[in-house]
Amino acid sequence: MSPSHSLSRRTFLTSAAAVGGFAAVPGLLSGCSSTDSSDDLLATIRKQGYVRIGFANEAPYGFKDGGQLAGEAPTLHKQIFKALGVPQLRASIVEFGALIPSLNANRFDVVSAGMAITSERCENAIFSEPEFISPTALMVRKGNPKKLADLGTCSSAGVRVGVLTAAVEKSYAQAAGVSNDKIISIQGQQDGLDALVAGRIDAFALTGISLNWLAKANAGAPVEVLSPFVPMVKGEKQYSPGGAVFRSKDTALRDAFNVELKKITSDPDRYVGLVGKYGFGKSEIPPADLTTAALCKS
Secondary structure: OOOOOOOOOOOOOOOOOOEOOEEEOOOOOOOOOOOOOOOOHHHHHHHHOEEEEEEOOEOOOEEEEOOEEEOHHHHHHHHHHHHOOOOEEEEEEOOHHHHHHHHHOOOOOEEEEEEEOOHHHHOOOEEOOOOEOOOEEEEEEOOOOOOOOOHHHHHHHOOOEEEEOOOOHHHHHHHOOOOHHHEEEEOOHHHHHHHHHHOOOOEEEEEHHHHHHHHHHOOOOOEEEOOOEOOEEOOEEOOOOEEEEEOOOOHHHHHHHHHHHHHHHOOHHHHHHHHHHHOOOHHHOOOOOOOHHHHHHO
């Protein structure tokens, strides 16, 4: 798994759905909207008053919460499209792996799912500038009895580190010097927390975003999430950034989106005010010099 892939893409839904204060679409295979034949999608969606988005129902990136569309991406995108003169999002739930194919089949106009920016995906669609980065963090038992801070301290202390099976944190741990016999494969996020509480592992490594959400979902569990850090592999920082996705021809919409996105990511208080409740803090704001163009070439 590439370091830039998000690791929580494990549970998907395939039905279209009506979502809270956002208008519903019928099925994904229903007729296409008026955006299909437009040479200028931005002008079209402004005129019609809505943009069609696709998401994968995955917390905390884009999901349904009590019938409402919630999560990092829809929250940011609602603000951005409102600033662009498009007041309404029309949302479809799609299996994560089908998001880009469905986008290119014109079933919606934007992927709003916190999708990781990778060179492979850049061959099939265009991305906004990064909306967030995904620094790694450690979940430890309450009080941090092993006095850990990052994977390097895990190596020095010789502790057992839980990582999701086939996830990139294994390579991060190895690069930090954690021995293979101390790296414990975990099937799911909840399994990691349970193993930590039971004493089968001493730390659980995952993105800080996912761990904070896991801790929130298990309020009262005797665990805590340490401050995020950016792992290094072969001298390269592993930021794991994500963004919105557009069809390759829709550069005008992507460029306008980027202008409004920059206004948010350059204002830490505004950014955290919008998406802090989903576990995105100042440490998740992309560095100014981290560009999609460079990520697509890597």
